[in-house]
Amino acid sequence: MAKKPTAPADLDTLSKAKAKVELKRLSLEIERHNNAYYQDDAPKISDADYDALRRRVEAIEAKFPDLVSADSPTQTVGAAPARGFAKVQHAVPMLSLGNAFSDDEVEEFLARVRRFLKLDADEIPAIVAEPKIDGLSLSLRYEHGELVRAATRGDGFVGEDVTANVRTIKDIPNELAVAKPPAACELRGEVYMLKSDFLALNEKQEAAGEAPFANPRNSAAGSLRQKDVAVTASRPLKFFAYAWGEMSDYPMDQPTQSKMLDWLKRAGFTVNPRITPCKNVDEALAFYRKIGEERAQLAYDIDGVVYKVDRLDYQERLGFAGRAPRWAIAHKFAAEQATTVLNGIEIQVGRTGALTPVARLAPVTVGGVVVQNATLHNEDYIKSLDIHIGDTVIVQRAGDVIPQIVSVVIDKRPKHAEAYQFPHKCPVCHSHATREEGEVVWRCSGALICPAQAIERLKHFVSRNAFDIEGLGEKQVQEFYDDGLIMHPVDIFTLQQRDARSRTKIIDREGYGETSVRNLFAAIDARRSIELHRFIYALGIRHIGEGNAKLLARHYGTIAAFRDAMLAAAAGQSAEGNTSEAYQDLNDIGGIGDIVADAVVEFFAEDRNVKAVDELLREIQVRPAEQPKQATPISGKTVVFTGSLTKFTRDEAKAAAERLGAKVAGSVSKKTDYVVAGEDAGSKLTKARDLGVAVLSEDEWLALIEG
Ligand SMILES: NC(=O)c1ccc[n+]([C@@H]2O[C@H](COP(=O)([O-])OP(=O)(O)OC[C@H]3O[C@@H](n4cnc5c(N)ncnc54)[C@H](O)[C@@H]3O)[C@@H](O)[C@H]2O)c1
Numbered sequence: 180m181a182k183k184p185t186a187p188a189d190l191d192t193l194s195k196a197k198a199k200v201e202l203k204r205l206s207l208e209i210e211r212h213n214n215a216y217y218q219d220d221a222p223k224i225s226d227a228d229y230d231a232l233r234r235r236v237e238a239i240e241a242k243f244p245d246l247v248s249a250d251s252p253t254q255t256v257g258a259a260p261a262r263g264f265a266k267v268q269h270a271v272p273m274l275s276l277g278n279a280f281s282d283d284e285v286e287e288f289l290a291r292v293r294r295f296l297k298l299d300a301d302e303i304p305a306i307v308a309e310p311k312i313d314g315l316s317l318s319l320r321y322e323h324g325e326l327v328r329a330a331t332r333g334d335g336f337v338g339e340d341v342t343a344n345v346r347t348i349k350d351i352p353n354e355l356a357v358a359k360p361p362a363a364c365e366l367r368g369e370v371y372m373l374k375s376d377f378l379a380l381n382e383k384q385e386a387a388g389e390a391p392f393a394n395p396r397n398s399a400a401g402s403l404r405q406k407d408v409a410v411t412a413s414r415p416l417k418f419f420a421y422a423w424g425e426m427s428d429y430p431m432d433q434p435t436q437s438k439m440l441d442w443l444k445r446a447g448f449t450v451n452p453r454i455t456p457c458k459n460v461d462e463a464l465a466f467y468r469k470i471g472e473e474r475a476q477l478a479y480d481i482d483g484v485v486y487k488v489d490r491l492d493y494q495e496r497l498g499f500a501g502r503a504p505r506w507a508i509a510h511k512f513a514a515e516q517a518t519t520v521l522n523g524i525e526i527q528v529g530r531t532g533a534l535t536p537v538a539r540l541a542p543v544t545v546g547g548v549v550v551q552n553a554t555l556h557n558e559d560y561i562k563s564l565d566i567h568i569g570d571t572v573i574v575q576r577a578g579d580v581i582p583q584i585v586s587v588v589i590d591k592r593p594k595h596a597e598a599y600q601f602p603h604k605c606p607v608c609h610s611h612a613t614r615e616e617g618e619v620v621w622r623c624s625g626a627l628i629c630p631a632q633a634i635e636r637l638k639h640f641v642s643r644n645a646f647d648i649e650g651l652g653e654k655q656v657q658e659f660y661d662d663g664l665i666m667h668p669v670d671i672f673t674l675q676q677r678d679a680r681s682r683t684k685i686i687d688r689e690g691y692g693e694t695s696v697r698n699l700f701a702a703i704d705a706r707r708s709i710e711l712h713r714f715i716y717a718l719g720i721r722h723i724g725e726g727n728a729k730l731l732a733r734h735y736g737t738i739a740a741f742r743d744a745m746l747a748a749a750a751g752q753s754a755e756g757n758t759s760e761a762y763q764d765l766n767d768i769g770g771i772g773d774i775v776a777d778a779v780v781e782f783f784a785e786d787r788n789v790k791a792v793d794e795l796l797r798e799i800q801v802r803p804a805e806q807p808k809q810a811t812p813i814s815g816k817t818v819v820f821t822g823s824l825t826k827f828t829r830d831e832a833k834a835a836a837e838r839l840g841a842k843v844a845g846s847v848s849k850k851t852d853y854v855v856a857g858e859d860a861g862s863k864l865t866k867a868r869d870l871g872v873a874v875l876s877e878d879e880w881l882a883l884i885e886g
């Protein structure tokens with residue numbers, strides 16, 4: 180059965196056991212995105228998609244409160260400091276903020292505050308409304324007025340030491356400009372970059388051949404978190420102060436947020452000029468709306484408004500819950516949208532052959548950024564919006580680089596506009612494209628010949644379980660590819676011949692000498708004879724991993740038999756399905772299902788793939804598969820190896836078992852016949868004992884198979 184993309188289960192019917200599994204999965208996924216975002220400054224998904232993952236966690240935890248664990252994303256902040264930075268322990272943790280997405284949620288927040296403080300009906304606590312700067316937070320430790328340490332937020336408790344970098348930021352004073360500074364204080368705020376500076380920086384980056392940053396936030400974070408301080412110094416970073424951590428003593432009586440902001444200003448910091456005190460929720464919401472309208476014209480990115488309870492004694496009483504203070508909340512802006520015209524749709528082919536539709540738009544400014552391209556995800560997405568070329572569409576940009584089209588303004592559709600037909604051909608190599616059952620993606624079938632996929636294929640071709648040519652790894656393949664020396668797998672085997680005739684020789688390349696060139700050619704020659712399963716695996720057919728390649732090799736025995744059978748199966752393809760004997764035979768191989776069978780047949784249905792295979796076969800010899808000996812003591816048995824083996828390597832053990840007709844599995848189940856346990860075998864051994872599976876030592880195993 181094909182795997183359907185799983186929609187999250189309905190909360191009402193979600194069982195606790197399922198909830199637990201989903202929470203675990205979501206935590207891991209969120210953690211991965213946290214690392215990409217906070218450690219690498221290079222998010223892999225949009226903030227909106229990321230926030231949706233978090234909201235799902237919140238919803239599940241609200242239903243099953245006892246499933247909330249200490250390391251849940253709802254309880255933790257950011258990501259651990261990245262390697263390469265010294266760690267700094269914050270005296271007072273740096274937390275995140277709770278979110279509100281609607282007016283109701285803001286009112287609910289203020290109601291909660293009043294309930295918590297048990298305020299009289301007529302007492303409404305004053306609020307400070309601050310623009311939520313989209314940068315990264317920074318903690319500055321001053322001792323007796325001198326800047327001694329600067330740290331990023333990290334995981335809230337331990338941040339990264341960026342003291343030297345911070346000393347290059349003009350907005351940050353090295354010395355506090357007040358007469359009696361506290362003995363020790365941590366002053367905090369946001370490092371950010373002006374939109375104009377960000378655009379200029381990206382232009383420079385691109386001119387220098389460096390990767391551009393996704394947005395001002397990432398470029399601020401990436402510029403601050405540099406091991407080379409000179410790089411930070413060259414970047415136009417700015418800083419707004421708005422908070423503090425440790426304060427050995429307060430510089431005023433009855434301190435409040437507003438008074439502290441004034442003091443920060445006097446101490447030499449820039450405080451955001453739009454920060455506004457509010458007497459009640461209406462004033463707060465009015466501020467939110469006003470700044471929302473001005474947002475595109477602001478010189479820096481903001482992603483919402485932060486409301487803070489002004490009185491510090493209240494703040495202290497309110498304290499914290501989980502990863503956020505109870506006395507503040509972030510009122511986020513909805514993702515930014517704009518209307519424009521869809522001029523066309525272009526198909527991009529990814530490195531693994533996926534066809535991705537990209538909308539070409541009449542340029543439009545969305546939240547201060549000019550947008551001309553937007554993703555349309557896949558065929559189904561285009562159909563679900565019923566997109567016609569020439570349509571007026573709404574694009575959305577959610578703090579992320581790749582804007583998307585969220586809807587069509589049907590009223591504005593031109594009279595003769597035609598519905599978009601998703602192509603069934605690869606626009607790069609013109610091979611037919613396929614879409615597997617249950618999948619949304621169309622893929623180019625020209626695995627071996629598509630230029631868009633060439634480099635990935637070559638890397639796969641030379642990988643460890645494929646041709647595994649010494650001295651020709653990913654790096655070298657990339658270099659030879661870049662110079663046009665190896666464009667297709669077969670080029671590897673004609674390299675020496677061409678080199679002999681060429682005026683620019685490999686020996687003249689950087690990093691090569693007489694010996695290494697000789698060794699390279701020798702290593703290539705050594706692989707002119709290769710096992711069938713390695714050859715099949717090397718072709719890079721979708722779903723054909725090492726295991727399936729072995730199944731095919733064992734079944735067909737020789738490359739000729741395999742090739743003939745696949746061509747016969749490909750010839751049997753028709754709109755009604757494939758009823759050819761060859762296809763049936765393929766499908767009947769134990770362990771090979773429809774999807775895998777179809778993938779192999781699609782590959783051979785593309786003539787040019789077959790041609791590429793044949794070209795290869797003229798250069799190399801494929802050895803017949805070793806047929807499993809009949810009736811060995813382990814034929815048909817399932818074996819699991821665990822622990823550290825001393826008599827043979829894991830690969831050797833596996834190969835020997837398979838040669839004798841056994842199946843090697845990765846985990847122990849009731850179907851396991853033998854577990855071969857080396858030293859320090861752990862949970863697999865325990866499980867084997869629990870299930871009553873026969874456990875063998877390495878010697879017992881050898882006795883069995885050699886016996
Ligand atoms: N796309 C991704 O993969 C990805 C991954 C992780 C996080 N994110 C995004 O990062 C955000 C979550 O990050 P977070 O946990 O830091 O929360 P947050 O950014 O929503 O809120 C907390 C932060 O707001 C900042 N801030 C700005 N102005 C402030 C002010 N005036 N007062 C107080 N704080 C102010 C501070 O840096 C503080 O740390 C979300 O927008 C999320 O979408 C995205």
Ligand SMILES: [Zn+2]
Pocket residue numbers: 528605606607608609610623624625629630631
């Ligand atoms: Zn292609």
